[in-house]
Amino acid sequence: MLLNSKLSSRRRPERWPYLFIVPMLVTLALIFFYPLVTVIRDSFYGGSVGGLSYVGTANYVSLFHDPIFIHAFVNNLKLLLTVPVTTVIALAAALILFENIRGWRIYRVILFLPYIIPATVVGLSFSYLLQGNGILNTMLRKLGLNFAVFDWIGSTSISIYSIGAVIIWAQLGFGVVVLTASLLSLPNEVSEAAVVDGATRWQKHRYVIIPQIRETIQFLMVLEAITALAWVFPYVYTLTKGGPANSSMVMDLYIWQYGFGLGAIGLAAAAAVYLLLLSSILIFIYSRLRRKQTSS
Amino acid sequence: MIFSSFKRASLTAVLSASVLIVLAACGSNSSPTAQKTVDPYTGKLVYWFWAESDVPGSTAWMQAAIKRYEALHPAISIQLVPQGSDTLQGAFETTAQSKSGPDIAMQWATLPVLTPVWRGQVASLKGLVSSTEMANWLNTSENVSNGEVWAMPLYLLGQPFVWNKALFQQAGLDPNKGPSTWAEFLADCAKLKAAGITPITMGDKDGFFGSWFQGTVGTQNLNSVKDLQDLYAGTAKFTDPKYSGYLTLLAELKNKGYINSDVSSIDLTQGWQTFAQGKGAMTWTTDGNVASWIKAGMGSKLGVQSVPKVGTGTLSTFYTATQSISAFVTSWSTQKEAAGAFLTWIHQPENLTSWYNATKAFPADKRFDSKLITDPIMKQLYALDTLPNQLWAENYAPPQVDSQGLQVAGQAILSGSSTPTQAAAAVQRVIDQWRTQQPADWKNYKTWAGL
Numbered sequence: 001m002l003l004n005s006k007l008s009s010r011r012r013p014e015r016w017p018y019l020f021i022v023p024m025l026v027t028l029a030l031i032f033f034y035p036l037v038t039v040i041r042d043s044f045y046g047g048s049v050g051g052l053s054y055v056g057t058a059n060y061v062s063l064f065h066d067p068i069f070i071h072a073f074v075n076n077l078k079l080l081l082t083v084p085v086t087t088v089i090a091l092a093a094a095l096i097l098f099e100n101i102r103g104w105r106i107y108r109v110i111l112f113l114p115y116i117i118p119a120t121v122v123g124l125s126f127s128y129l130l131q132g133n134g135i136l137n138t139m140l141r142k143l144g145l146n147f148a149v150f151d152w153i154g155s156t157s158i159s160i161y162s163i164g165a166v167i168i169w170a171q172l173g174f175g176v177v178v179l180t181a182s183l184l185s186l187p188n189e190v191s192e193a194a195v196v197d198g199a200t201r202w203q204k205h206r207y208v209i210i211p212q213i214r215e216t217i218q219f220l221m222v223l224e225a226i227t228a229l230a231w232v233f234p235y236v237y238t239l240t241k242g243g244p245a246n247s248s249m250v251m252d253l254y255i256w257q258y259g260f261g262l263g264a265i266g267l268a269a270a271a272a273v274y275l276l277l278l279s280s281i282l283i284f285i286y287s288r289l290r291r292k293q294t295s296s
Numbered sequence: 297m298i299f300s301s302f303k304r305a306s307l308t309a310v311l312s313a314s315v316l317i318v319l320a321a322c323g324s325n326s327s328p329t330a331q332k333t334v335d336p337y338t339g340k341l342v343y344w345f346w347a348e349s350d351v352p353g354s355t356a357w358m359q360a361a362i363k364r365y366e367a368l369h370p371a372i373s374i375q376l377v378p379q380g381s382d383t384l385q386g387a388f389e390t391t392a393q394s395k396s397g398p399d400i401a402m403q404w405a406t407l408p409v410l411t412p413v414w415r416g417q418v419a420s421l422k423g424l425v426s427s428t429e430m431a432n433w434l435n436t437s438e439n440v441s442n443g444e445v446w447a448m449p450l451y452l453l454g455q456p457f458v459w460n461k462a463l464f465q466q467a468g469l470d471p472n473k474g475p476s477t478w479a480e481f482l483a484d485c486a487k488l489k490a491a492g493i494t495p496i497t498m499g500d501k502d503g504f505f506g507s508w509f510q511g512t513v514g515t516q517n518l519n520s521v522k523d524l525q526d527l528y529a530g531t532a533k534f535t536d537p538k539y540s541g542y543l544t545l546l547a548e549l550k551n552k553g554y555i556n557s558d559v560s561s562i563d564l565t566q567g568w569q570t571f572a573q574g575k576g577a578m579t580w581t582t583d584g585n586v587a588s589w590i591k592a593g594m595g596s597k598l599g600v601q602s603v604p605k606v607g608t609g610t611l612s613t614f615y616t617a618t619q620s621i622s623a624f625v626t627s628w629s630t631q632k633e634a635a636g637a638f639l640t641w642i643h644q645p646e647n648l649t650s651w652y653n654a655t656k657a658f659p660a661d662k663r664f665d666s667k668l669i670t671d672p673i674m675k676q677l678y679a680l681d682t683l684p685n686q687l688w689a690e691n692y693a694p695p696q697v698d699s700q701g702l703q704v705a706g707q708a709i710l711s712g713s714s715t716p717t718q719a720a721a722a723v724q725r726v727i728d729q730w731r732t733q734q735p736a737d738w739k740n741y742k743t744w745a746g747l
Binding site for chain 1: 382386389390392393415500501502503556557558559560561562695696699700704705707708710712713714725729732734735736737
């Protein structure tokens with residue numbers, strides 16, 4: 001009987017360790033799952049707070065026919081163009097710093113500084129810089145470069161690209177630091193072997209170094225893509241407020257404007273669900289790519 | 297057996313006593329004679345304040361006024377939280393969703409106040425401020441719904457058309473005569489431009505100029521407020537040239553180069569700063585800004601009047617004026633009586649005088665002594681602000697239609713990205729969207745408008 005009870009106690013799984021992760025699960029449920037469920041639920045309601053009524057999928061259909069939302073969606077896709085640009089510039093800067101040029105640590109700090117400046121400060125500063133008669137255009141006119149003078153944030157055709165340029169400026173430092181750290185963790189022997197074998201600097205970077213940090217580059221690109229989709233609100237709000245005439249509207253500003261500015265909770269929630277789906281697609285693509293690489 | 301009976305008896309006694317205590321407590325709460333008298337001079341109030349953009353110096357005045365009030369009533373404290381123009385409505389809507397935040401808040405008159413009223417976010421002033429006190433306030437009709445006044449006016453605000461006399465003289469124009477018709481206005485613009493002077497300087501990055509242009513020029517072919525209410529209630533269409541014709545006029549000004557080239561990349565306040573720097577000859581502004589320009593020594597250079605006449609409707613004879621911002625008590629405030637007492641105190645004659653002396657903005661109160669106005673330009677503006685025929689058309693637009701429709705239409709025209717026809721269609725689409733997305737607000741609007 002004693003032997004049987006000993007055997008059965010060995011087979012019975014220990015449950016008490018799970019108690020240690022309960023606080024984390026509760027926190028996760030409160031800060032992630034509960035808001036997620038609430039947003040999805042609210043997306044099926046119309047009206048404003050205090051007067052919500054069930055409307056089914058009307059909000060989702062309405063967004064399909066809302067030219068402002070479609071334009072915001074397209075603008076977010078345009079801002080995805082900042083991802084390869086930021087990555088390429090950051091990689092080039094990291095590779096230069098990796099050459100141990102004199103003062104590379106100072107340059108790394110200078111490149112990283114824009115990243116630690118709050119986005120609202122960046123946006124406000126650039127809003128003065130990029131005005132029609134702002135500092136940039138004044139300097140260009142003084143240098144006789146009138147052909148390069150544009151209404152950077154007051155033109156409906158280029159305002160979104162001006163915002164993209166500001167985002168690249170602000171996010172570049174993060175990429176440089178991440179890639180530099182990755183480069184510094186590489187073993188020297190591989191690069192030295194390539195040099196001994198007669199590889200040029202370009203060949204060494206292209207065929208030896210960059211392939212070794214491919215996963216870091218992919219991770220960086222996914223992070224930058226998520227930023228371009230869902231974290232550009234402070235830049236857009238301070239630079240253009242989504243204008244002129246909604247030309248630089250983006251999805252997270254749309255959600256804020258309708259949800260918090262105008263009280264259309266349901267519509268904003270439906271837009272948030274669309275944004276979540278878009279981000280999920282990107283993360284799914286990244287996961288599939290990672291899995292392919294791991295298996296190969 | 298005796299012991300179990302004793303236990304049963306004790307338990308019954310304890311339970312009975314508990315029930316009696318609970319009943320006594322409930323009874324004492326419902327008994328009228330035991331109700332706590334609310335002291336309106338005790339507690340802590342949070343006041344979300346906006347006026348600085350209209351009236352430079354108003355925030356400092358209110359902070360000083362609060363200190364005086366707290367000195368008079370040491371048991372009360374008031375925290376003043378200044379609000380920004382572009383977050384005024386959004387911030388309130390956000391806090392209203394959690395039913396927490398300020399005890400006193402401010403919104404622009406009429407629809408920006410009445411929309412929160414209809415959503416149950418505002419407490420009626422009835423019972424908080426006496427009717428004899430409210431009888432002294434001006435323009436309270438702008439915030440009436442269901443026969444009750446919901447918000448307190450602080451000051452009168454006009455939207456004068458202002459010109460720089462020195463620049464007019466430079467261009468060979470009569471410095472003492474502003475354009476009274478649209479044809480004269482265009483002729484003046486042409487002469488100023490020929491002299492190398494920017495005719496009109498404004499800022500529209502935040503979109504307000506578009507609404508203002510609609511309010512001052514766009515309503516001149518309408519005959520009454522009802523025409524505006526018909527538009528938003530759905531019995532008229534914005535694409536009717538009666539409503540949208542002003543977009544063609546705005547496009548004309550833009551295409552002829554009469555408006556500053558950076559209008560789309562600077563906001564309203566920055567546009568006014570450009571005017572004050574002498575970089576433009578004409579602008580639309582507020583009384584408070586004119587007062588600050590006079591204080592800065594520009595008085596002799598300024599001419600003021602109402603907007604040039606372009607329409608033929610009855611409203612073309614109206615001046616654009618309002619109480620502008622209105623203060624109200626929030627429905628979730630636990631200090632409603634204290635808030636009402638403070639709002640009443642703000643309107644006492646000594647405070648009206650102090651307000652005017654500090655800001656030169658006209659208090660919205662019959663008890664204000666207009667003899668305090670000595671500057672000739674300010675006298676002119678006060679006469680305009682107290683005209684019986686006045687209207688601030690933007691106040692009648694639902695906030696969503698104003699921000700997503702009228703303001704965006706102005707931006708589309710000024711940035712050159714839309715034709716007037718396209719912009720008008722976009723505004724109508726926003727009006728239709730508002731009715732679909734906010735059916736309760738639309739229903740309340742129609743009831744309020746008597747439709």
